Structures are given as C-alpha cells and as structure tokens.
Amino acid sequence: MSGLELQDFAVARGPCDVLRDISLSVRGGEFVGLLGPNGAGKTTLMRGALGLMAHRGQSSLSALAPAQRARTAAWLPQAREIAWPVTVDTLIALGRLPHMGSGQRPGPADQAAIDSAIDRMGLQAFRSRIATQLSGGEQARVLITRALAQATPLLMVDEPAAGLDPAHQIGLMETLAAEARDGRTVIASMHDLGLAARFCTRLVVLWRGGIAADGPPEQVLTPDLLARVFHIRAYYAQTDHGPICQPLGVVP
Ligand SMILES: Nc1ncnc2c1ncn2[C@@H]1O[C@H](COP(=O)(O)OP(=O)(O)OP(=O)(O)O)[C@@H](O)[C@H]1O
Secondary structure, three states: OOOOEEEEEEEEEOOEEEEEEEEEEOOOOOOEEEEEOOOHHHHHHHHHHHHOOOOOEEEOOOOHHHHHHHHEEEOOOOOOOOOOOOOOHHHHHHHHHHOOOOOOOOOHHHHHHHHHHHHHOOOHOOOOOEEEHHHHHHHHHHHHHHHHHHOOOOOHHHOOOOOHHHHHHHHHHHHHHHHHHHOEEEEEEEEEEHHHHHHEEEEEEEOOOEEEEEOHHHHOOOOHHHHHHOOOEEEEEEOEEEEEEEEEEEEO
C-alpha cells in the first residue's frame, strides 16, 4: 500500500470535532500540500490518519498493525525534538529500526538507505556531529533525513520547510518532489503558498472542519479561495519557473 485512504474520517479534540466527514484518497506519485490557516486541522488529520490520535471513520494507515505501519509510513512531527546527544549518523540510523529485527545491526541495505538520505539532504559534513549541538534548522534537516532513510512508500511531514533557509527549503521541496516522482506518496502540511504552488502536484485545503478545495495548485489557489479561507490577496502566475504565488496583503 503506497497511498492513503480516508473515509468518513473525523477527529474530536476536546468537546468539538476538529475534522468531520473527511474523505480523501491519495495515490503513489502525488506530492500533496496540506494547507489551511492556523488551527484548521492539518496536524490533526495527519496524526489521526497515522493512528497517533483517536478518530472515527476509516484510515487505511491506522488500520495497519504498528510494525507494518512503521514500514509503510514515515512521519516528521511539527515539534523537532531530539532527546539524546547522539551523533547525526546514529540518529538517522534509527529510521531503519522498522526494517530490522530486534537487536540487529544495520545491514548493507540499511546503510545504503542511510547514505542515500544523507546525500540527498546534503548532511555529509554533519555525520559525526552531536545532533543536540546543531542549530534548529540543522536539527530539522537531520530529522527529515531520518524520515527519508525509513524509505517508506508514504511520507508524511508536518511543516517540513519551517526553520530552513531559502536554499534548503528549495532543496527539500525538490527532494520531496523527487520522492513522489519515484512513485512514493508525499503529504506535507505547509504555510508557504509559494513553495506549495511550485512543487506540489496537488493541494488540499482544510477549513472549518472539512476540505475547502482539492486539486492542482492553479485550480485551488484562486482569488476567491485565498480571500475566503486565508484572508489574503496574492499574485499568482504561471511562469517559465513554474507557478508563482506571492501573498500581497490581508483582506477583511
Ligand atoms: N489537546 C487539545 N485539546 C483541544 N483542542 C486542541 C488540542 N490540540 C489542538 N487542539 C485544537 O485543534 C485544532 C486543530 O489543531 P491542529 O494542530 O491540527 O491545526 P493545524 O492546522 O495543524 O494548525 P497550525 O497551522 O497552527 O499548526 C485547533 O483549533 C487547536 O486549537
């Protein structure tokens, strides 16, 4: 299974449903940008779908046994927490645990996945560094690399570009887009509409507990949706560099 199927999916937080009646089908090869204002339920959708939070309705992922789920989906949480002062290499190798037997050390296939992820994220020079001594953006890149090393058919990342400098944001989006082109499913919650428009193949906008729009960027990021959901007006154009979406101002 490389995609994600949600059917009549709903999640309550406290006394209220944050999400309700969500039906969503995402296939291998898609790079989905999950958009929505603060509090729209992006994290809730991903955590619920993964089975990290109680939900109603069906999620193809949460229905899996935990060991199989860990081999199916890698997850980058919004909070970039590194608890132990281990080396970057050691931390990234933890991404291979779902593929290894108990007490087993990484084999050649695991090492190849680790090396490939480190190359793709440009972390070669950091391999021996203590992860907790890195900057916030560097730690974020290490945790993304751990998720890539997990080499799962589905990658779910919560605001992956947050805290990265412009070059690393673009590099990360190119890496995620390449993962999708290789047939994997990538779902990324995002606030940067410019990056989402340029790199995602599909945008899903959450608003008021449901899906306000779902489709290719040019069909989703309309002036009406941007004003109604995000309370902004933006410049949007198709260019030789791909679509450009630049927020310009706030509308009431
Ligand atoms: N423990 C909780 N108890 C009650 N409500 C909660 C709890 N955690 C989150 N919420 C509420 O659930 C809603 C959805 O939160 P969620 O984190 O999924 O939003 P989000 O779209 O990811 O937002 P952001 O863009 O700010 O990260 C918010 O209104 C939030 O206040």
